Amino acid sequence: MTESVFYADLPWPEVAARVAAGAPIFLPLGATEQHGRHMALNVDVVIPTAIAVRAASLVGGLVLPTVAYGNRSQPKTGGGPRFPGTLNLTAHTFALIVRDVICDLYRQNVRKIVTVNGHFENIGPTIEGIELALDALGRDVVRDLVILRVDHWDMVQPQTLDRIFPDGYPGIELEHASVIETSIMLALRPELVDLARATHDGPANFRPYDRYPRPSDEVPDSGVLSLTEGSSAEKGEWLLADSVNGIVAMIESEFSKGCKA
Amino acid sequence: MTESVFYADLPWPEVAARVAAGAPIFLPLGATEQHGRHMALNVDVVIPTAIAVRAASLVGGLVLPTVAYGNRSQPKTGGGPRFPGTLNLTAHTFALIVRDVICDLYRQNVRKIVTVNGHFENIGPTIEGIELALDALGRDVVRDLVILRVDHWDMVQPQTLDRIFPDGYPGIELEHASVIETSIMLALRPELVDLARATHDGPANFRPYDRYPRPSDEVPDSGVLSLTEGSSAEKGEWLLADSVNGIVAMIESEFSKGCKA
Amino acid sequence: MTESVFYADLPWPEVAARVAAGAPIFLPLGATEQHGRHMALNVDVVIPTAIAVRAASLVGGLVLPTVAYGNRSQPKTGGGPRFPGTLNLTAHTFALIVRDVICDLYRQNVRKIVTVNGHFENIGPTIEGIELALDALGRDVVRDLVILRVDHWDMVQPQTLDRIFPDGYPGIELEHASVIETSIMLALRPELVDLARATHDGPANFRPYDRYPRPSDEVPDSGVLSLTEGSSAEKGEWLLADSVNGIVAMIESEFSKGCKA
Amino acid sequence: MTESVFYADLPWPEVAARVAAGAPIFLPLGATEQHGRHMALNVDVVIPTAIAVRAASLVGGLVLPTVAYGNRSQPKTGGGPRFPGTLNLTAHTFALIVRDVICDLYRQNVRKIVTVNGHFENIGPTIEGIELALDALGRDVVRDLVILRVDHWDMVQPQTLDRIFPDGYPGIELEHASVIETSIMLALRPELVDLARATHDGPANFRPYDRYPRPSDEVPDSGVLSLTEGSSAEKGEWLLADSVNGIVAMIESEFSKGCKA
Amino acid sequence: MTESVFYADLPWPEVAARVAAGAPIFLPLGATEQHGRHMALNVDVVIPTAIAVRAASLVGGLVLPTVAYGNRSQPKTGGGPRFPGTLNLTAHTFALIVRDVICDLYRQNVRKIVTVNGHFENIGPTIEGIELALDALGRDVVRDLVILRVDHWDMVQPQTLDRIFPDGYPGIELEHASVIETSIMLALRPELVDLARATHDGPANFRPYDRYPRPSDEVPDSGVLSLTEGSSAEKGEWLLADSVNGIVAMIESEFSKGCKA
Amino acid sequence: MTESVFYADLPWPEVAARVAAGAPIFLPLGATEQHGRHMALNVDVVIPTAIAVRAASLVGGLVLPTVAYGNRSQPKTGGGPRFPGTLNLTAHTFALIVRDVICDLYRQNVRKIVTVNGHFENIGPTIEGIELALDALGRDVVRDLVILRVDHWDMVQPQTLDRIFPDGYPGIELEHASVIETSIMLALRPELVDLARATHDGPANFRPYDRYPRPSDEVPDSGVLSLTEGSSAEKGEWLLADSVNGIVAMIESEFSKGCKA
Secondary structure (H helix, E strand, O other), X not given: OOOOOEHHHOOHHHHXXXXXXXXXXXXXEOOEOOOOOOEOOOHHHHHHHHHHHHHHHHHOOEEOOOEOOEEOOOHHHHOOOOOOOOEEEOHHHHHHHHHHHHHHHHHXXXXXXXXXXXXXXXXXXXXXXXXXXXXXXXXXXXXXXXXEEEEHHHHOOHHHHHHHOOOOOOOOOOOOOOHHHHHHHHHHOHHHEOHHHOOOOOOOOOOOOEEEOOOOOOOOOOOOOOOOOOOOHHHHHHHHHHHHHHHHXXXXXXXXXXXXX | OOOOOEHHHOOHHHHHHHHHOOOOEEEEEOOEOOOXXXXXXXXXXXXXXXXXXXXXHHHOOEEOOOEOOEEOOOHHHHOOOOOOOOEEEOHHHHHHHHHHHHHHHHHOOOXXXXXXXXXXXXXXXXXXXXXXXXXXXXXXXXXXXXXXXXXXXXXXXXXXXXXXXXXOXXXXXXXXXXXHHHHHHHHHOHHHEOHHHOOOOOOOOOOOOEEEOOOOOOOOOOOOOOOOOOOOHHHHHHHHHHHHHHXXXXXXXXXXXXXXX | OOOOOEHHHOOHHHHHHXXXXXXXXXXXXXXXXXXXXXEOOOHHHHHHHHHHHHHHHXXXXXXXXXXXXXXXXXXXXXXXXXXXXXXXXXXXXXXXXXXXXXXHHHHOOOOEEEEEEXXXXXXXXXXXXXXXXXXXXXXXXXXXXXXXXXXXXXHOOHHHHHHHOOOOXXXXXXXXXXXXXXXXXXXXXXHHEOHHHOOOOOOOXXXXXXXXXXXXXXXXXXXXXXXXXXXXXXXXXXXXXXXXXXXXXXXXXXXXXXXXX | OOOOOEHHHOOHHHHHHHHHOOOOEEXXXXXXXXXXXXXXXXXXXXXXXXXXXXXXXXXXXXXXXXXXXXXXXXXXXXXXXXXXXXXXXXXXHHHHHHHHHHHHHHHOOOOEEEEEEOOHHHHHHHHHHHHHHHHHHOOOOOOOOEXXXXXXXXXXXXXXXXXXXXXXXXXXXXXXXXXHHHHHHHHHOHHHEOHHHOOOOOOOOOOOOXXXXXXXXXXXXXXXXXXXXXXXXXXXXXXXXXXXXXXXXXXHHHOOOOOOX | XXXXXXXXXXXXXXXXXXXXXXXXXXXXXXXXXXXXXXXOOOHHHHHHHHHHHHHHHHHOOEEOOOEOOEEOOOHHHHOOOOOOOOEEEOHHHHHHHHHHHHHHHHHOOOOEEEEEEOOHHHXXXXXXXXXXXXXXXXXXXXXXXXEEEEEHHHHOOHHHHHHHOOOOOOOOOOOXXXXXXXXXXXXXXXXXXXXXXXXXXOOOOOOOOXXXXXXXXXXXXXXXXXXXXXXXXXXXXXXXXHHHHHHHHHHHHHOOOOOOO | OOOOOXXXXXXXXXXXXXXXXXXXXXXXXXXXXXXXXOEOOOHHHHHHHHHHHHHHHHHOOEEOOOEOOEEXXXXXXXXXXXXXXXXXXXXXXXXXXXXXXXXXXXXXXXXXXXXXXXXXXXXXXXXXHXXXXXXXXXXXXXXXXXXXXXXXXXXXXXXXXXXXXXXXOOOOOOOOOOHHHHHHHHHHOHHHEOHHHOOOOOOOOOOXXXXXXXXXXXXXXXXXXXOOOOOOHHHHHHHHXXXXXXXXXXXXXXXXXXXXX
């Protein structure tokens, strides 16, 4: 039978043995969301999954199935919930998924959980899902549980951003479908990127407030919030390396007991 | 850019065009659940995804990301919620996912939806999710929406079951991790099956009632509810062919407007 | 004051004493749902209530008020949620009722609970309600609690089905408002049955999938999914006897401590 | 087939015809709650059901199955949620039941609904359930729907109270399990009353506030909040007559279109 | 830094010290609801806040921010949810606020909580919120927690009512925006009262039942359910004194351990 | 009667008239959360309320009661949910409050709503509450509704930040209880600030990920995430002016119809 870093590729006795041996369990959190005319809708799924796979391979961890539907996309960070192609869960639904998975992992004796997020709008409901799981399990009860919550872009080193953005980093929110995500996708799944379709109608110049139900027309038609120029697979590998190394270092620092297979 | 039957492998303009052209959208519904010592935990994900891909390819449809976490496994149909490796959502969470995805598909002008289910316990919450979506959208409003809900095993022809089970079909519930699922996995992902690990401790002989919170010890230790002997990739292809053909015929019958690309 | 097998016919000190003495508590679960032109809407209430009463009488148990509103009727198993006369709860509401009643029984020291179900669509939400109660009470806490969940038709012996259906049993789902339910009603409440009104427009020949929001027109106009011919009170008594005997045997087997008054 | 005032005793074509003819539909709302040592737990079910039956008989209405589980009993109005025998739903569960039933009645073209309540603590969640149904159906949409909400004790005429309580009426809250309810039960179901068991440990002298989680010990041990002396079936009939007559007058006044069969 | 009876006017170390010293924590519960043409919408906020402040000052307690949005106003007790100006929460939302605040107070070692309510329709959802908090915290766990729930009008002495209503007290429900509330507002915030605008179109003569979705036209146009004549600041002070004294006496009686700073 | 910018200080006819005249309605969103040893717990209430009041005064708007309980504080942005003094709502509760208030405003013909937020963790649940309100009201229905969502710190001009932070702005998240909030509080409520108590144990140096249930010990003991040195009332007024001017400009730009009284 296959060796695999994917939790669900293994039969249950193998998973049970790996959990008993202290394997950290990775939960990638993504979305199905527009990422410009030049990239597929699964960018927020592909990236955190790949990072989790690389990190888990290095630390003897296992990667759960990625949650492929994310919390409602917002105009300033992803184009918004009404953009064609984007599919949105309510915040409550997303939080309940996270709660249920964490509760069940705990009941199966998993004590080391790492969520790796690829979709900005998931941050809040992921935190809420974790808090709801802790409420349900009992904070006084789960003394040996550690959950680490990572947004992959926060693991990127400042010097890497300096190399990629010599004229200054626009910030992760504006980076939607832009150089960072495009570069990582070029590194991971180049067949899902077609830079020839990038229409360069950005960057967005957002007003400092939100309008509902009809957002102001500041989202570029393409859905790219910033720029794609300068994207490359090489830069994508720099970014991936930072995220993976950061997560490995985090795990070595935070999980007291050795967890490498 | 890649041609793909996967909705999320495409950029948003391509998805929007395909939806406008009448492409049916497939939503595979799975689970992460023990399937015996001889198979991976992702059987209920792999099978409905593969069937949806084959059917969508034939009818010009698109396949959404599979929901990889299912409603709580039960002892008689999947080993139960406390089996190692199995991860369970509450029925409410699962129904909300289905509701949210359907509501958002509708708002993006999708009018032909096909759910393809691979996990017995998902049946009820899928129905509830569909009903909740219809409640939210308004049954009087959604006049041009058609949702078809398929459990892949129900598409298998009686004659195929006769060929596979010359001594009689034990019924889909007992078939958990048994000949049907094992054969299909041998056809689709043989590297995730190791028949040498099958321990032949079944079939289960269930009492005609359920006990909670500690089910009676009728679930075989392996998690295989019936038998694996006689499984083969060839039989798996028979079963897949029935499901795919059945779905294609269903789509041709139910969706009035032609939807082939 | 009256002796009674009904929990709610007794004053609280009597109930408290019976619970302290180990009486199993029966919770019948029904529905208000069309059952053809020839039977009342309360078939799914009358039958599980009567079975619970007979079984409770034999084992010194008490019968709670029947939940008379069931989870949404579906076309293939009951005619569907839009059939005239049928009243439907959402799955979540039904599950919450079961959760609340079980939680409160537990807090009042009841440790032996038997749910007796008469409505197919209740199966999933009853399981969910039980699981929610266990989540709320704490599975590690409720060590002495046993909940048995029974669908009355599953208690019928194969030989009884052979006697009633010499040409083969169509399965419980198609049996809606058909020979089994009609026979039991003839035994229990003949004034609620009028075979002269049965219109023989079945059996239904369902497609192997579901369609929403407008189901295919396969449900016979009468709402009878199979046949009523051959129904008789005598057969009804055979069926009742199987269910009652099965439940009594189950209780004797599952509840370690004697519970007869 | 039987003539019946009970909705669920009829087959669906008869119910559909009666609804089409304008029959008001009665929904009795009760509880399973301690009512002293001298009465059964079903007082709050028996009374509103009987009143609804009598009123429906007079106006050509139909009576739905009584909701037999009520919102959490409180010490000052029913002894409290921890009294032996009492079974409590959360307010949310109770409200959802009312919501679901009303929504489904509306969808089946019922436009005249009368809720008849027998349990003080149900008042709030009944109102909430009605409001939730109106929110769901759309207040602008349901222009021809009328829901009347009755607490049976509010229909009693002042002169009747004067006759029954020549020394002054203590108010309905203190009347729990006391003269009013005992008298009505003596009229309706005398076999469920045993005045010899009444222990006369009241009336309760409640402090003007509530304490949680352990209420002050002001609830008499018996669960009778006031007095039972002076209860009689004759007084029960006076009270029933007031309620029934009040409801009939209300229906004649509020439902513009004649609704008698 | 300021001395203050308001919890939120203090820095966290001061609050922590006061809680550790046994200070009771007051939670005022109000509403934003019409109170006639002659008074502001914040009557139900102003009154319980002022009472809590006075009582807390006397017993060394702290007053939390008032919940300023209440459960849905009803016609007979506040004019109803559609009255201009009134803003309504659902019962579930209101109960969740109470639940969350109590749970968090408990986790921060607060063991003495007093809710002071100024809005009739809040009673039920406040009880439900308290019960939900107890369900979540575990009734067996919170052995040292005491929550006291007060409706300010229930603290008024009978002799005070006799002085204010020599012709008989109409009852608190009809008192909405009438003499009691007007008098207290004249005492507390006279600038928010303009008796010249009182239109004397009451008192309401309510039918003994509720009608939905369009209540009968019994609510006086002004929104005043009874009368305003005879209101005075002096009477307001009598009422406030009763409430404050009653709460102080309650606290001295119920909280065993001294709690004055 | 008083003139007031506070919605709830007015009687209902005045509010109805102001709404009919097009007054924008402001909803300030705050929290009760630790803000260091040197400031009160109500910083996130005081600031958005004051900004809303100033802006509303300039544009003829009205200010609703501030929601004084916020979504769960997190360590990196507010010290975390277990910090003494902080009181937390779940994300779902907070979103429901926003949903309910917006739905009710809409039903009362308010079409111009401005939420002014003072608590970082409220951003997500406020968006969710708005989306839930739009889901409930129907996005196709509310064509004339405009909701503007403002976080006050986002209205501050870059040049103001340059003046205040000549060495570089640390970003709003780290600014918790630091120079920005302290300066604004010195301008608004100096009696709630005592700089002598500031302990200078920051700035926090957060790891780029979150840990649950026990956050890493990176939150300074004081709860101040950055620095307080250099705070002044004058700087507070600069910040307030930016926020107020920004909101006024936003309103003039976004609300087509004039709305000044």
